Amino acid sequence: MQNTSIDKDWWRGAVIYQIYPRSYQDSNGDGIGDLNGITQRLPYVASLGVDAIWISPFFTSPMNDFGYDVSNYCDVDPMFGTLAEFDALIAKAHELGIKVMIDLVLSHTSDLHPWFKESRSSADNDKADWYVWADAKPDGTPPNNWLSIFGGSAWEWDTGRQKYYLHNFLTSQPDLNFHNMDVQQALLDVTRFWLERGVDGFRLDTINFYVHSQSLKDNPALPPEKRSFNTTTDVNPYAFQSHLYDKSQPENLEFLKKFRAVLDEYPAATAVGEVGDEERGLEIVADYTSGGDKVHMCYGFDFLGPRVPDPKFVHDVFSDLHEAAPDSWPCWAFSNHDVVRYATRWPVNPDLQDAANHMRIALLLSMRGSVCLYQGEELGLEEADVAFEDLQDPYGIRFWPKFKGRDGCRTPMVWDETKPQAGFSEGTPWLPVADSHKPKSVAQMEARNGSLLHHYRQMLAFRKQHVALIKGDLLFVNTEGNVLTFMRELGEDRVFCAFNLVGEEQEVAFDSLNIEPLEGCDFGAQIKEGKLRLPAYGAFFGALK
Structure with missing residues (x-):
């Protein structure tokens, strides 16, 4: 149990x-x-x-x-x-x-993994199909145009099996075949x-x-x-x-x-x-x-x-x-x-x-x-x-x-x-x-x-003092201009969050919000004359009264 x-x-x-x-x-x-x-x-x-x-x-x-x-x-x-x-x-x-x-x-292993060593050893071993193998096109080029994140084709020719194998990353990182x-x-x-x-x-x-x-x-x-x-x-x-x-x-x-x-x-x-x-x-x-x-x-x-x-x-x-x-x-x-x-x-x-x-x-x-x-x-x-x-x-x-x-x-x-x-x-x-x-x-x-x-x-x-910041819902208040504001809410815990995302002081209207500052994280914000003043790259956290 x-x-x-x-x-x-x-x-x-x-x-x-x-x-x-x-x-x-x-x-x-x-x-x-x-x-x-x-x-x-x-x-x-x-x-x-x-x-x-x-x-x-x-x-x-x-x-x-x-x-x-x-x-x-x-x-x-x-x-x-x-x-x-x-x-x-x-x-x-x-x-x-x-x-x-x-x-x-x-998604992939090293080419030194025992699985790949066995897979590339022959076309009929137990792990022959554990990686992504494909025949060359008639002109010898790779099976398709897929590319590696690390540059070049995502296919590497293997001289033993006379096939290409897939590698989305380095040629030494062959991709496993999840269809197996x-x-x-x-x-x-x-x-x-x-x-x-x-x-x-x-x-x-x-x-x-x-x-x-x-x-x-x-x-x-x-x-x-x-x-x-x-x-x-x-x-x-x-x-x-x-x-x-x-x-x-x-x-x-x-x-x-x-x-x-x-x-x-x-x-x-x-x-x-x-x-x-x-x-x-x-x-x-x-x-x-x-x-x-x-x-x-x-x-x-x-x-x-x-x-x-x-x-x-x-x-x-x-x-x-x-x-x-x-x-x-x-x-x-x-x-x-x-x-x-x-x-x-x-x-x-x-x-x-x-x-x-x-x-x-x-x-x-x-x-x-x-x-x-x-x-x-x-x-x-x-x-x-x-x-x-x-x-x-x-x-x-x-x-x-x-x-x-x-x-x-x-x-x-x-x-x-x-x-x-x-x-x-x-x-x-x-x-x-x-x-x-x-x-x-x-x-x-x-x-x-x-x-x-x-x-x-x-x-x-x-964050640990406010469950709303950990698991609460997010409701946006303002997403215009340079100041982002939103509420985080879970049950009785409701936290107002404001962030000045630029390097100049910003003001946002505040008189319609019945909010008092929360202790524990002072960013130098001020509430004056119905406005919230945030210093450059400032922030503010408040609780609904």
């Missing part, structure tokens, strides 16, 4: 702190962060007030894509530690009241393996890439005016296509139902899916989270792109989501390991950077949905400038210099400016510690009154 005291709904409104393990804390001096390093820093994570951590991949891997190319789903890569050390991490996290979510990469039920079962077994070890949930990488169209039809061209570069670069022709056949297929829904059934065998397991689709993102989020029988949450890239949020944009994102999926529960992020850090992506006057950072975390923690925070975001870290000779990311190396890749958001965490490598490692880090980050280290932020780190803790504590 399940323990009825367990909160199966803990994920709804949860704040999840993403840890990129290579760059969080090195415990053995090899310059690469590891599981013991994460365990060592868990008290710091707990001090932030987050509900869970999401750990990017640490599975056995040749590291061509730094763990997103898995060669063994059920073991820890030696550079990160051991299964026993992972168990110790979970135990410590749970002791501190932190849930643990891990990154599952199910044995593949689905093997991946569900992997899911159970980690649930049995005590993980509380999963972040599902590229969730809409699982299933391809068996027709192998060419993707149609996308008109230039409809191209978006939120998740791809403007030097990458991937965005030139409408990806109707290489991903986001309806058959994926049946697999997600099976996946959810496995989660439901455990007391309170959850999953958040990453949806990478520029054209139909919200539609896919709706499909994947509807009915309570697929994944609990999905996040797209609405707030991970270059567009600076303004009131209309925020309103339109929520309006479109509500229209597509009124009962779905979103998950929002402003930064992660794949995009330029928002302190750089959304530039402001340097004199107002602190104010903008303070306001933006307040906004993120006030929107309806769960939240993912990315390590270093709480310090206000900007994108690091990584020299070409130091680049590790194959995506950046491929498209340099116009696109510098993802290394700039993956540089090591800065713990103490006075220590070697800012406290990250006693060895030479796998990526350089950014000099510009060192004055913003945890130790320096801890010692600084009013720092962004203290503000993150304050805002997370404030």
Whole structure:
């Protein structure tokens, strides 16, 4: 019998702190962060007030894509530690009241995975159909026009099988064939393996890439005016296509139902899916989270792109989501390991950077949905400038210099400016510690009154004091001009939220609202003569009298 005291709904409104393990804390001096390093820093994570951590991949891997190319789903890569050390991490996290979510990469494996080695060995072995194989066209060219996110064709010729195999990412990341039920079962077994070890949930990488169209039809061209570069670069022709056949297929829904059934065998397991689709993102989020029988949450890239949020944009994102999926529960992020850090992506006057950072975390923690925070975001870290000779990311190396890749958001965490490598490692880090980050280290932020780190803790504590901010409905009040206002409501708890999204003082009419300021988060706003005055990048929270 399940323990009825367990909160199966803990994920709804949860704040999840993403840890990129290579760059969080090195415990053995090899310059690469590891599981013991994460365990060592868990008290710091707990001090932030987050509900869970999401750990990017640490599975056995040749590291061509730094763990997103898995060669063994059920073991820890030696550079990160051991299964026993992972168990110790979970135990410590749970002791501190932190849930643990891990990154599952199910759409593809490494070409060194035993499954692929067997699959490519012959056309009649037991796993011959575990990956997506196709004949060449009569002229020897690939089966269709599908493209890889990392550039070029999504097909690679294999001399042994004399066929092409599909790879949506690197050529060393062959795509699994989800039309094969044995593949689905093997991946569900992997899911159970980690649930049995005590993980509380999963972040599902590229969730809409699982299933391809068996027709192998060419993707149609996308008109230039409809191209978006939120998740791809403007030097990458991937965005030139409408990806109707290489991903986001309806058959994926049946697999997600099976996946959810496995989660439901455990007391309170959850999953958040990453949806990478520029054209139909919200539609896919709706499909994947509807009915309570697929994944609990999905996040797209609405707030991970270059567009600076303004009131209309925020309103339109929520309006479109509500229209597509009124009962779905979103998950929002402003930064992660794949995009330029928002302190750089959304530039402001340097004199107002602190104010903008303070306001933006307040906004993120006030929107309806769960939240993912990315390590270093709480310090206000900007994108690091990584020299070409130091680049590790194959995506950046491929498209340099116009696109510098993802290394700039993956540089090591800065713990103490006075220590070697800012406290990250006693060895030479796998990526350089950014000099510009060192004055913003945890130790320096801890010692600084009013720092962004203290503000993150304050805002997370404030959120926990108001259930409406965690699980309530969102009702927009004003979405015109530069000030965004909305109400969050759940039962008797009703919180009025206002955000000045620009770098000049703004006023909004206030006399018709019977609201008094809430304590716990002072942004310097004032109520005078029936108007709410918000300083540059200011915010305000109030309660209905």
